[in-house]
Amino acid sequence: MTSFLTDVLITASKLEKVNLNEKIGEIQKEITKLKYDVQDFMDDNYVEFTSKLTRDQHLVSKGEKLLEEMNQLQKRIDDQVKLELLGSTKELKTLSQALKESNTMLQLYNQLLTLHECIKSIQSYKDGKRYVDAAKTLCRMQTILYNPKSDLRDLDIYTAIEEGYLNLYTSFLSDVSSSLHDRINWTGVEDKDAKTVTLSVKDEFEDMPELIQGLYHIDNLSNHLHKFGITLMDHVINPIINDDCSVYVVDEKIFTIEILTKKKPPSYKNVLYNLELLFKFLHQHFNLIIHDEETFLKGIQPYLLDRLSASLTTNCISRIVPTSSTDLKNFTPIVQAIYDFQYFLVEIGFITADQLFLTEYTKNIDKLFIERVCQDLLAKARNIMKKDLHDCITYEPQASFFYKKLNYFYYVNNILVLIFQEPLEFSEDAYDYSETKIYMKLSDNTFQLPKCQISKSTKETLDFAKSILDEACSSSDSCAIRLFYTCRNVFEMYSGLVPEHHRKFLETIPQQVAVFHNNCMYLAHHLLTLGHEYRDKLPESLQNYNLTFADQILVLRNVGSTCFLEHMKYQRNIIFDILKESGLSALGQSSELQPTTERALRQCIRQLELLKTVWLDVLPVNIYCRAVGCIMNSMVEDLIIRVVSVEDIPADVATDLVTLFNMIVKRAPVIFPDPQKIHQHVRKWEKFLELIKVLGASLKEIEVRWGGGKGPLAREFTSSQVKQLIRALFQNTERRSNLLASIK
Numbered sequence: 001m002t003s004f005l006t007d008v009l010i011t012a013s014k015l016e017k018v019n020l021n022e023k024i025g026e027i028q029k030e031i032t033k034l035k036y037d038v039q040d041f042m043d044d045n046y047v048e049f050t051s052k053l054t055r056d057q058h059l060v061s062k063g064e065k066l067l068e069e070m071n072q073l074q075k076r077i078d079d080q081v082k083l084e085l086l087g088s089t090k091e092l093k094t095l096s097q098a099l100k101e102s103n104t105m106l107q108l109y110n111q112l113l114t115l116h117e118c119i120k121s122i123q124s125y126k127d128g129k130r131y132v133d134a135a136k137t138l139c140r141m142q143t144i145l146y147n148p149k150s151d152l153r154d155l156d157i158y159t160a161i162e163e164g165y166l167n168l169y170t171s172f173l174s175d176v177s178s179s180l181h182d183r184i185n186w187t188g189v190e191d192k193d194a195k196t197v198t199l200s201v202k203d204e205f206e207d208m209p210e211l212i213q214g215l216y217h218i219d220n221l222s223n224h225l226h227k228f229g230i231t232l233m234d235h236v237i238n239p240i241i242n243d244d245c246s247v248y249v250v251d252e253k254i255f256t257i258e259i260l261t262k263k264k265p266p267s268y269k270n271v272l273y274n275l276e277l278l279f280k281f282l283h284q285h286f287n288l289i290i291h292d293e294e295t296f297l298k299g300i301q302p303y304l305l306d307r308l309s310a311s312l313t314t315n316c317i318s319r320i321v322p323t324s325s326t327d328l329k330n331f332t333p334i335v336q337a338i339y340d341f342q343y344f345l346v347e348i349g350f351i352t353a354d355q356l357f358l359t360e361y362t363k364n365i366d367k368l369f370i371e372r373v374c375q376d377l378l379a380k381a382r383n384i385m386k387k388d389l390h391d392c393i394t395y396e397p398q399a400s401f402f403y404k405k406l407n408y409f410y411y412v413n414n415i416l417v418l419i420f421q422e423p424l425e426f427s428e429d430a431y432d433y434s435e436t437k438i439y440m441k442l443s444d445n446t447f448q449l450p451k452c453q454i455s456k457s458t459k460e461t462l463d464f465a466k467s468i469l470d471e472a473c474s475s476s477d478s479c480a481i482r483l484f485y486t487c488r489n490v491f492e493m494y495s496g497l498v499p500e501h502h503r504k505f506l507e508t509i510p511q512q513v514a515v516f517h518n519n520c521m522y523l524a525h526h527l528l529t530l531g532h533e534y535r536d537k538l539p540e541s542l543q544n545y546n547l548t549f550a551d552q553i554l555v556l557r558n559v560g561s562t563c564f565l566e567h568m569k570y571q572r573n574i575i576f577d578i579l580k581e582s583g584l585s586a587l588g589q590s591s592e593l594q595p596t597t598e599r600a601l602r603q604c605i606r607q608l609e610l611l612k613t614v615w616l617d618v619l620p621v622n623i624y625c626r627a628v629g630c631i632m633n634s635m636v637e638d639l640i641i642r643v644v645s646v647e648d649i650p651a652d653v654a655t656d657l658v659t660l661f662n663m664i665v666k667r668a669p670v671i672f673p674d675p676q677k678i679h680q681h682v683r684k685w686e687k688f689l690e691l692i693k694v695l696g697a698s699l700k701e702i703e704v705r706w707g708g709g710k711g712p713l714a715r716e717f718t719s720s721q722v723k724q725l726i727r728a729l730f731q732n733t734e735r736r737s738n739l740l741a742s743i744k
Contacts, residue, residue, distance in 0.1 A: 141168075189231055197256070200255075201285040272338070388457070480539050488552065571611065582601065608632055625673070665692065699739050702739070
């Protein structure tokens, strides 16, 4: 029985193989015939371009029938391979490989026929305004042509077919874009000076969804959405937010915006109303489905939302953020109006409930409020600081905050103890007061800034800073701390802004330099106690913070002093330049003094007298005396060095020098408020007077003033300097030699 079944199976297997061989041979003949038919057809249509009757449909049908037979044979061969895997594997694999090659060729010819059918149908779809079907057909052609696994690229005819596809794609895109432009029309967007822009929609055409979806399927809609969004933002939304304009709709089809006054900010109500009118128009005419549930409005969101949010917050809402506590209480209706506008955008599908882009900006209104307040405060302070420095007032000394509380002090073992109330009373047995010395009353000038002139703007700056602190005292904790540090920022701004803004005047005009110096000292003086004055008035929770201005005191003093010292150097260099041209450098080279010397010395004195005119009533007296004294001391020292270094001074020259130097002695003291104290401010003044005496003295008088190294001349000049003067003034005689020998 088993042998019988085996023989039957073997016989069936042989019959099946014979059948398969015959079938494959027939199919290969049919494929060869079909190959030549397709080749002839393709040559006619894409190479020779001759006009012939088309047999494409017949060929497609025939190709599909052969594909079906091929699939059935492939299945039978696969089944046979499984049954005869151990027996006739090699033969069956050969048959399978031959069939696969034939299948590949058949698929290739079928793709060619499909492409041709697509080309024919595209034009038909365009004529019937079936833009979606045309777009899908183009996508199908693209998939076939650019399939990396296909062998189409190896065919000579591939280039012609690809070129035909690209021409169809370009033509379709151009036609659809042009049709969409006819239905969505802009005017006024090309002219930069145009004050009226319109967006019109032609509803008589019902193919807008087809056009939009067609562009979507060929992956070109994003370009149109981007361009539409940019145009909408630049020519409609931005003018609505930034300019005074009129917005209206004509016949429900034409949206018009007319700019009345450029860069005149409209009210927030007008902005929200006009934007809502715009989006209603867009929703009415552009609520079109692009794909699945995505609408045209949703499609333009990525190109519009961020810019819309930034422009609304920066150019509209930020303008209406309250700047006072009263305005803050009345801000609730504004917040509600902003919320209503956002929910309207949600209703029309422009945004989702998770994209309320203005909520983050408005929900922390307290933070916005204080930020706006601080910005405005700093802006006001900046404007104050830019005012002219020479517009001055006279500051009179006032009892300071400390002086009002600090009335007594005493020393305990050389340690200063300050008393802020009444003097302390000690019991006799509490302490040994043998080394205690009590001074009952402080000087009236304690902790007082001397009388001087300051800029009105500086006093205004200080008053403005105090008003900020007053506001902080009645504010919430979070606002109070921001206001306090804003007040600190005001003084930091003064140190940086004023020297830079008034630089040209501070470099050349003595009066303004002196006023600026006083301004800095005035502010620094008040900053010593400003923090203490307000410490107890500010909210208690702020006590843990470092509420002080002490670090800014040194900064202000340094800025003012540096600027003033630089100008003192500038004035000193002016005098040095004058002395360089005075002819004193050539002293001793001529038997008489040059005429330029007297003119130069008088010019130096006039320069100092000019400083007196512009500084005496401006600077505090002590600062004025020190400044002018320092400059005058540099002048006197330069004169002394020039004379002492000369090797030969003729008698006539010495007499002229005495005359000129006495002119300085006569005019220089009156530059100071108390002429009798000039020697306190000009360190080299006594030396200068001694030089004058030496220039007009005899050897005997010089010997007397030297006084054996203990006289007034010895206190001002060294022995070598005195010897140098004697050699320059007197001829070489025995008496001169004896005097020189006695000076040691």
